[in-house]
Amino acid sequence: MDFRSGERVAVGMSGGKDSSATAFLLAKFLGDRRDVELIGITIDEGIASYRPEGIERARRLCMKLGIEHQVLAYEETVGQGMDEVVALDPQTIPCSYCGPFRRHALNRAARDVHADYVATGLNLDDTAQSILMNIARGDVEKLARLGPHEVRQPGLVPRIQPLRMIPEKEVYLYAMLRGIEFHDATCPYAERAQRGRFRDIVHRLEEESPGTRHAIVRGYDELRPLLHEKYPPAALNACARCGEPTVHAVCKACELRERVESQQQGSSGSEPATYVESIRTSRSASPSGTRLTSSRAPSRSVSARTGLVPFVAYSLSASVSPTASMSIFHHSRSCDRRLRRAKTAENVFQMPSTKVAATSITTIARLVGSVCNFRISRGSQPVP
Ligand code: SF4
Ligand SMILES: [Zn+2]
Numbered sequence: 052m053d054f055r056s057g058e059r060v061a062v063g064m065s066g067g068k069d070s071s072a073t074a075f076l077l078a079k080f081l082g083d084r085r086d087v088e089l090i091g092i093t094i095d096e097g098i099a100s101y102r103p104e105g106i107e108r109a110r111r112l113c114m115k116l117g118i119e120h121q122v123l124a125y126e127e128t129v130g131q132g133m134d135e136v137v138a139l140d141p142q143t144i145p146c147s148y149c150g151p152f153r154r155h156a157l158n159r160a161a162r163d164v165h166a167d168y169v170a171t172g173l174n175l176d177d178t179a180q181s182i183l184m185n186i187a188r189g190d191v192e193k194l195a196r197l198g199p200h201e202v203r204q205p206g207l208v209p210r211i212q213p214l215r216m217i218p219e220k221e222v223y224l225y226a227m228l229r230g231i232e233f234h235d236a237t238c239p240y241a242e243r244a245q246r247g248r249f250r251d252i253v254h255r256l257e258e259e260s261p262g263t264r265h266a267i268v269r270g271y272d273e274l275r276p277l278l279h280e281k282y283p284p285a286a287l288n289a290c291a292r293c294g295e296p297t298v299h300a301v302c303k304a305c306e307l308r309e310r311v312e313s314q315q316q317g318s319s320g321s322e323p324a325t326y327v328e329s330i331r332t333s334r335s336a337s338p339s340g341t342r343l344t345s346s347r348a349p350s351r352s353v354s355a356r357t358g359l360v361p362f363v364a365y366s367l368s369a370s371v372s373p374t375a376s377m378s379i380f381h382h383s384r385s386c387d388r389r390l391r392r393a394k395t396a397e398n399v400f401q402m403p404s405t406k407v408a409a410t411s412i413t414t415i416a417r418l419v420g421s422v423c424n425f426r427i428s429r430g431s432q433p434v435p
Contacts, residue, residue, distance in 0.1 A: 052211060052213075054081070054084065054087045054167075054168075056086040056087070057086060057087075058087050058088075058167040058168070059087070059088045059089075059090060059164065059165055059166045059167055060077060060081070060087065060088070060089050060090070060166060060167065060168050060169075060170055060211075061089075061090045061091075061092045061160070061161040061164055061166035061168070061169045061170070061208070062074045062077060062089065062090070062091050062092065062169070062170045062171075063092055063093075063094065063157050063161075063169055063170065063171045063172070064091045064092065064093050064109040064112070064113070064120075064172075065093065065094075065105050065109065065172070065234070066093065066104065066105030066106060066107070066108035066109040066112075066233060066234035067105065067172070067233055067234055067235075068172075068222055068223055068226045068231075068233045068235065069172030069173070069174050069177075069214060069219075069222055070109070070171065070172035071108065071109070071112055071172075071226060071231050071232075071233040072172065072214065072222050072225055072226045072229075072231060072233075073170055073171070073172040073213055073214055074089070074091055074109075074112060074113070074116060074118070074170075075112070075116065075226075075229065075231050076213060076214075077089055077170060077213065078116040078117075078118060088118075089116070089118045090118060090119045090120075090121065090164050090166060091109055091112070091113040091116075091118055091119065091120040091121070092120075092121050092122075092123065092157065092160045092161060092164070092166075092169070093105070093106050093109045093110075093120065093121070093122045093123075094122075094123055094124075094125070094153050094156045094157055094160065095122055095123065095124035095125065095126075095132070096125055096132060096133045096149055096152070096153065097124060097125045097126060097131070097132015097133050097134055097135065097136075098132070098133050098134055098238060098239065098240070099134055100239055101236060101237075101238050101239055104234050104236065105234040105236075106122055107234075108232060108233055108234040110122075111232070112231065112232070112233075119164075121160060121163075121164060123156050123157075123159065123160040123163075125152055125156060128152065128155060128156045128159060128293075128304070129152050129155070129156075129304055129305075129307070129308040130308060130312075131308070131311060133145060133148065133149055133152075133240065135311075136148050136149075136311050137240060139311050139314040139315050140310070140311060140314050144243045144244065144245065145240035145243060145244075146240065146241075146243070146244045146245070146246070147307075148307050148311070149240070151302075151303040151304045151307055152304050152307070154304075155293075155295055155302065155303075155304035157169060157171075158206075158207060158208055158295065158296075159295060161208040162206070162208055166208055167208070167209075168208065168209055168210070168211050169208045169209070169210050169211070170210070170211045170212070170213055171198075171210055171211075171212055172214055172222075173198070173212045173214060173215060174214045174215070174217055174218065174219045174222050175214070175215065175216050175217055175218045175219065175264050175265065175268060176218060176219040176250070176253060176254075176264060177219070178197075178212070178215050178216075178264075178268050179253050179263075179264040179267040179268055180246055180249040180250055180253050181197055182194065182197065182267055182268065182271045183249050183252065183253065183267065184245065184246065184249050185197070187249075191278065191281075191282070192282050194271075194278060195275070195278035195279055195281065195282040196282070197271075198210040198211075198212055199211050199212045199215065202284050204284055204287055204296065205287060205296065206287060206289070206295065206296035207287065207296050215268070216265070216268065218264065253267075285298040286298070288300065290302035290305055291305075292305040292308075292309075293305050
């Protein structure tokens with residue numbers, strides 16, 4: 052992509068590996084372009100056990116890269132953070148609120164800093180998942196509207212996705228090898244996200260037929276012109292509530308905000324608190340049977356480098372192929388789904404490509420535990 056002189060590029064930075072690598076790469080490639088300005092933007096979703104560390108990582112990276120960093124909280128856009136939203140509406144999947152709220156906030160923040168583009172850290176795996184999710188839902192219009200945006204519409208800052216064709220594992224490795232510190236933790240509400248299912252599906256497809264993720268995205272890119280013919284960019288109105296661009300009279304974020312407000316008015320507050328508490332403590336729950344549970348706090352952050360040494364030691368000591376080791380490492384650390392991966396570790400180890408006997412699952416899980424700080428437990432008793 053060729054930026055013109057005087058343009059400003061905002062990077063949506065969660066503090067995670069993808070957006071940190073995006074900011075790092077853009078800063079590197081724009082290093083000689085003093086006429087193009089880079090600005091980091093972090094959206095604070097208001098998730099107390101998770102987001103503050105990400106904000107801090109993003110802030111520190113921006114400082115290192117010598118770029119400005121801005122934070123915009125949901126409280127300032129939709130009036131409430133996700134912890135409150137989940138407490139008020141415990142039945143709805145939190146991401147159904149969070150996705151529209153974040154798009155709304157990121158666009159507003161990017162516009163407020165007069166950005167010409169907003170770069171996101173979406174990687175190849177994310178893109179393939181989004182395509183399949185929309186196909187599975189039959190939502191062809193949304194499929195047509197997936198970024199990157201090629202048309203500039205009034206009020207909407209076009210999104211660019213520099214890592215769109217880069218596999219998640221490679222982004223992870225790049226961040227580690229470059230010594231980029233990032234927030235390596237999982238959102239406490241991610242367990243309920245539908246995306247997790249598609250993540251597993253895409254991973255299985257890729258394991259069985261390497262190149263599937265690229266094929267899904269390439270196939271989609273060939274279809275895009277046809278999809279755009281059927282669903283050209285819709286005319287946008289200013290939202291009657293907040294003024295943000297929308298195809299409807301009221302934008303999705305405002306519609307959801309009003310829904311939460313109506314819950315607030317009718318809420319006694321006791322049941323939601325119980326739900327939130329259950330989410331916060333769910334990681335230590337240990338149903339019967341051999342399970343892996345995280346021994347670290349959900350919000351704990353680690354340097355990208357810290358996992359590398361035990362991983363290499365593990366690769367050398369375990370009699371599995373490097374590919375298998377990497378696969379296990381990838382699954383076990385798996386970026387932002389550590390707990391989910393740990394729970395499905397048995398499936399991972401049974402994949403033919405890992406060539407690991409099912410009988411050694413517990414032993415290997417213990418080794419993975421040493422890499423990832425998971426401890427193995429049977430029922431409520433830790434396995435020594
Ligand atoms: S997992 Fe869902 S709730 Fe958590 S930050 Fe992502 S979109 Fe928001
Ligand atoms: Zn609105």
